[in-house]
Amino acid sequence: MKRFLTLGLPGLLLLLFLLSLGSPWSPILELAQRDADLAGAILLELRLPRAILALVYGAMLGASGAAIQALFANPLASPDLTGTTSGAALGAVVTAYLFAFASPFALAGGAVLGALGALALLLLLAGPRAEAATLLLSGIAISALAGALTTLALALAPSPFAFYDAYAWLMGSLADRSLNQALFAAVPAGAALLALWRFRSPLDSLVLGEDVAQSLGHDVRRMRLWIICLTAVGVGACVAVCGAVGFIGLVAPVFARWFVGGHPGRALGPAALIGACLLLGADVLARTAPLGRMLPLGVITALLGAPFFLWLVAHMRWSLSR
Amino acid sequence: MKPTVTGTDLALPGRLQPTQVEIAGGQLTCLVGPNGSGKTSLLHALSGIGRPEGEVRIHGRDPRRLSPAKRARLLTYLPATREIAWPLTVRDIAALGLDGSDVAVRVSAALRLLELDNLAEHRIDRLSTGERSRALIARVLAAEAELLLLDEPTANLDPLWQLRLMEQLRRLAREQARTILVAIHDLEIARRYADRLLLMAGGRIVADGPPDEILAGEPMARIFGIRRGTDGWEPLRPPADPRSLL
Numbered sequence: 152m153k154r155f156l157t158l159g160l161p162g163l164l165l166l167l168f169l170l171s172l173g174s175p176w177s178p179i180l181e182l183a184q185r186d187a188d189l190a191g192a193i194l195l196e197l198r199l200p201r202a203i204l205a206l207v208y209g210a211m212l213g214a215s216g217a218a219i220q221a222l223f224a225n226p227l228a229s230p231d232l233t234g235t236t237s238g239a240a241l242g243a244v245v246t247a248y249l250f251a252f253a254s255p256f257a258l259a260g261g262a263v264l265g266a267l268g269a270l271a272l273l274l275l276l277a278g279p280r281a282e283a284a285t286l287l288l289s290g291i292a293i294s295a296l297a298g299a300l301t302t303l304a305l306a307l308a309p310s311p312f313a314f315y316d317a318y319a320w321l322m323g324s325l326a327d328r329s330l331n332q333a334l335f336a337a338v339p340a341g342a343a344l345l346a347l348w349r350f351r352s353p354l355d356s357l358v359l360g361e362d363v364a365q366s367l368g369h370d371v372r373r374m375r376l377w378i379i380c381l382t383a384v385g386v387g388a389c390v391a392v393c394g395a396v397g398f399i400g401l402v403a404p405v406f407a408r409w410f411v412g413g414h415p416g417r418a419l420g421p422a423a424l425i426g427a428c429l430l431l432g433a434d435v436l437a438r439t440a441p442l443g444r445m446l447p448l449g450v451i452t453a454l455l456g457a458p459f460f461l462w463l464v465a466h467m468r469w470s471l472s473r
Numbered sequence: 474m475k476p477t478v479t480g481t482d483l484a485l486p487g488r489l490q491p492t493q494v495e496i497a498g499g500q501l502t503c504l505v506g507p508n509g510s511g512k513t514s515l516l517h518a519l520s521g522i523g524r525p526e527g528e529v530r531i532h533g534r535d536p537r538r539l540s541p542a543k544r545a546r547l548l549t550y551l552p553a554t555r556e557i558a559w560p561l562t563v564r565d566i567a568a569l570g571l572d573g574s575d576v577a578v579r580v581s582a583a584l585r586l587l588e589l590d591n592l593a594e595h596r597i598d599r600l601s602t603g604e605r606s607r608a609l610i611a612r613v614l615a616a617e618a619e620l621l622l623l624d625e626p627t628a629n630l631d632p633l634w635q636l637r638l639m640e641q642l643r644r645l646a647r648e649q650a651r652t653i654l655v656a657i658h659d660l661e662i663a664r665r666y667a668d669r670l671l672l673m674a675g676g677r678i679v680a681d682g683p684p685d686e687i688l689a690g691e692p693m694a695r696i697f698g699i700r701r702g703t704d705g706w707e708p709l710r711p712p713a714d715p716r717s718l719l
Contacts, residue, residue, distance in 0.1 A: 224558035356541070356570045358559050359552070359609070366520040366550035366622075367541045367570045413561045413596075470598075 156410050160424040164206075167431035171202040200333035201325045205431045207333075208325075208389040209399055211340040213426020214347050214419050215382040216400030217407060221354040221415035222378050223279070225286055227463065229400035230266075230386050233286070234293030236397070238269025239383070239390035240320045241297040241304070248308035255335045255391070263387030269293050270379045279361075279375065322449035323396035325434055336392040343385030344423060350378060354416030396449050398456020399426050399433075405463065429455075477652045478620050480519055482527035489514040490677040491527065496652050498619075501643045503663040503684070504656040506673030507697055512656035513553060514676065516622045519654070520550040531620050531652075542572035549616035553624040553656075555605050557597050564593040567611040576615070583615035586641065602629045610638065614645075621645075621653045627662060635659070639666040660706060664688055672696065 172194060173179040179198075183190035216229040230236050242265020243258050252258070276289035301320060353374050356364040361371045407422035408415065430448075433455065437446040476495035484491045489511050496502050504512045518525035521536060529536060536544050557566065567580045567589075584590050587607045592600065597608055606629045613621060621642070627635040639655075643666050646653045657663050663670060663684060670687040672680035674696045680687050687693060688701070699706045 352541070352570075358557060358561060358566070358569060359612075360554060360556065360558075362517070362520075362522050362552045363550060363570070365522040366548065368521065368536070368539065368544045369541060412565055413559055414565065415559055 156421055160421065160428070164424055164428050164431070167428055167435065168202055168206060171205060171431050171435050172198050196330065197327075200328045200330045201434065202431065203330075203333040203337055204325045204328055204389075204393055205434045206427045207337045207340045208393055208396065209403075209427035209430025210344060210423040211385040211389050211426070212396065212400040212430070213403030213407070213422040213424070214344055215386055216426070217404035217415065217418045217422035218347050218350065218354065218378050219382060219400075220404050221357060221418075222375060223277075223286060224357065224415075225282075226405060226467070227401070228286055228290075229398075229404070230382065231294075231395065231397040231400055233273050233290040234269040234297055235266045235273075235382065235386055236390055236395040236400075237294045237297035237301070238272075239263070239266035239387040240395045241265045241301045242268070242387065243391045244301045244304045244320055248304050248310065255332065259335060259339065259388045259391040262391035263384050265297070266383035266387040266390070267380065269297060270383055274375075274379070318447070320394040322447040323394040323452075324448055325393055326445060328392060332392050336389045339388035340385040343381040343388075346381050347378065347385075347419060350374060351416040351419050354419070355414050356416075358415065394449070396430065396452055398452045398460065399429050401463075402456050402459050403429060405459075477532055477650075478519070479530045480527060481530075483515070483518040483529070484526040485514050485518055485523055486526075488523075488676055489518055489525070490675070492518070492677060494519075494671075494678065496620075496654055497669075498652040499646055499650045500653075500668035501639075501646045501666055502652075502654050502669045502671065503667035504654060504671050504673060505658070505660060505663055505687075510673040510696075511676040512673055513624055515673065515678075516550065516624050516654065516656055519620070520548055520622050522550070541570065545570055545572060545616055546618055548620040548622065549613045549618040551609060551613045551621075551623040551626055553628065555602055555609065555629060557605070557609075560596045560598045562594050563589055563597055563600070563608045563611075566597050566608050567615050569612060571612075571616055579615040579617055580611070583611040586614060587611045603631060603634065606630055607634070614641075619652060621651060623653070623655045625656055625658065627657060627659060635662060642666070643668075660688060 179190055179193060212230060219228045219230065219233060220226055239262040242261040242263070246252050246257050246261025272293055273289050277285045298321065353364065353369040356367050356369055364371050403426035404418055404422040406425050407418040410421050411417040433451045434448055437448050437451050440446050475497065477498035478496040480492065480494040482491045483489065483494065492515065494515070504515065506512050517523050518527065519529055521529070531547050534547065536547050539547060564580060564584065567583060568576055571579070584593050587610060589604070589607055589611060592604060597605055600608065610626055613623065626638060630638060639662055642653050642655065645651050667684045670682065670684045671678050672687055672692060679696065680690060680692045694700050694709060698709050700709055
């Protein structure tokens with residue numbers, strides 16, 4: 152298990168990253184022999200930003216999913232099910248269409264505010280150690296509200312492209328992003344990931360409840376505030392560039408905990424790696440599926456993630472009824 | 474006996490009135506009092522839970538200034554709840570928050586002491602409540618801390634384990650000079666094992682002394698509303714007729 156974690160996962164990640172840049176059966180190799188400049192431009196300007204975004208966004212979703220699950224002591228919490236990503240999408244859309252700010256700074260700021268708002272609302276509705284049902288219901292309510300408001304903002308928008316954009320914001324897409332845009336997501340998300348890393352062992356001490364964590368000297372209130380802010384910043388910055396992508400934040404931590412004996416805090420690192428692998432894999436699939444056109448990324452993650460979610464709920468119910 | 478742990482002006486707003494407390498090492502001190510009298514609050518204040526006011530010194534050191542790893546060697550706390558959110562193994566639960574090169578050895582020894590060695594690799598959520606309690610107690614023993622704060626450690630344990638645990642705690646206090654404070658409801662067990670009793674009511678310590686003296690004292694009867702009869706403890710007044718409540 153440990154060897155797979157230290158060698159296998161990073162290896163798989165590297166393989167998927169390279170695959171995302173160009174597979175052996177892709178026409179780009181052929182093109183490189185005929186027109187090296189064009190092939191280079193495609194690699195650098197189209198595929199590299201896309202691969203970086205998939206890597207960073209996936210890692211951010213995985214790690215923030217693990218952190219939120221540990222914080223709420225609930226394996227069903229994740230940035231999408233708690234409404235964080237929809238809140239971020241709403242923030243970005245409102246900034247772009249209602250206030251007509253198009254600079255990436257403003258978009259990212261709007262998305263971060265939206266994500267913060269959603270998480271604050273969740274904490275208010277569900278409480279710090281929420282039961283699964285309360286957490287999910289609050290998350291559904293927040294997601295539905297944010298989704299409706301996003302659609303409303305786009306319906307009121309003056310731009311004729313708004314409906315195409317709505318699709319991209321709500322389903323998520325990594326296509327046609329520039330290297331600059333990729334860095335705009337990667338820098339805040341990278342910083343948030345590094346900062347989240349510090350909370351691994353405090354999050355593990357929460358297994359025995361807030362009291363025990365406090366008796367060990369962890370300031371639980373401050374930790375909660377930090378994790379919520381870091382998640383909002385990281386996920387918000389990624390959503391501002393790529394839109395909302397579902398289910399990775401739910402699935403990655405569950406797999407990650409298998410590798411670390413169930414420790415929710417220690418799962419942070421593996422969850423980031425698994426999240427990155429999942430999103431890179433999903434994007435490669437979206438691009439190369441033999442359907443003649445590119446598939447929406449969010450559809451692929453949802454198609455793979457939703458059955459897993461169903462299994463998780465059934466499994467929880469089964470272990471509760473035992 | 475010289476106190477090893479002192480709490481000065483310890484208070485938790487609404488739960489614990491400003492309290493001075495000194496606890497000596499080498500003794501088992503038990504904390505008794507009715508529901509809501511502040512037993513858990515005093516344990517919380519000593520272990521730094523819920524932002525308590527006042528100061529705590531353990532062997533002259535302020536736990537608030539220490540890193541979690543160093544603090545775990547100074548004080549350890551057993552909560553009254555047996556709820557554990559994640560399905561870790563018994564061994565992993567017993568090692569949670571502990572640090573040092575010898576953690577594995579300390580955990581194994583504690584598990585052996587509580588006869589959990591054959592359950593060590595089992596998931597905690599598949600055990601009975603009593604076994605789960607023992608796993609959490611194993612963590613407290615494996616910490617090998619100077620100050621042990623235990624909130625109702627005998628709850629959920631069968632009678633034999635209740636006695637064995639208290640025996641073990643008293644031995645730990647006497648042989649290794651640890652400072653141990655146990656909140657407990659069973660007055661007979663407290664009388665039998667405690668070297669000193671603290672009686673709490675209304676968020677303050679109202680009586681302090683040897684168990685026999687405290688349990689026979691006037692505050693005891695007034696606060697609990699019970700007295701020692703020929704057949705064990707009995708209520709001062711007969712309970713209300715249920716029909717009169719209708």
